[in-house]
Amino acid sequence: MKVFDHENHYHYVQSQLETYNRKKDLVHVTKKELDLVVNHLKRNVVNIESGICHGVRTGFEVDYFIEKLKCNVIGTEIARTNHLHTIQMDFHDIKEGWENSFDFIYTNSFDHSNKPEYCLDQWMRCLKKEGYCYITWPESNVNTTNSADCFSGSLSEYIILIEKKYKIDGEMSVSINKNMRVILAITKK
DSSP: OEEOOOSSHHHHHHHHHHHHHHHTTOOOOOHHHHHHHHHHHHHHOSSOOEEEEESOTTTHHHHHHHHHHOSEEEEEESSOOOOTTEEEOOTTOOOTTOTTOEEEEEESOGGGOSSHHHHHHHHHHHEEEEEEEEEEEEGGGTTOOOSSSOEEOOHHHHHHHHHTTEEEEEEEEEEETTEEEEEEEEEEO
16 A cells, blocks of 8 residues: 655645646546446435535536435535535545435545545544445556555555455446446445
8 A cells, every 4th residue: 555645735735736627627437337336325225315425526426426316415626616516625524514424425536535544534424324435446546656646555455444444345346448446335333
């Protein structure tokens, strides 16, 4: 597992903002991936009321979950966006009132965390008792870090990090452009 060492928090934020500005119109998640999450949620959560998607850029996944799950979903993005359901914030933080409030959290941007264990702990605090946190492990980022994609690791390293405190209740695999992505469904122990 590797984590890029930023000079300070300001450097981290600036790196994320620069990357956002270069990629703000790109969507790196597919309907195929999101359908895996939707189907898992429908099988495992009785009454889906709300969710959070972290690191959403365009808000594609937020809109998709709203359409498919018919629930309230908000997105977070470190940069200011024009997306109606997205708020500007560092996804390492949580807002007052978010603890134990959401049925699900989804991200394919966990590799943008410079404090992955702390970040995961913050997100898990936001879940309701029976909620799920879905984190995508991208095969393409193994052992590659930079100031924007600052966290990388093998699938087994992701699992070890997660299972220190939480339970993985499902793994869903999908191949995108010849690269494997695994979505880990995480619950509180």
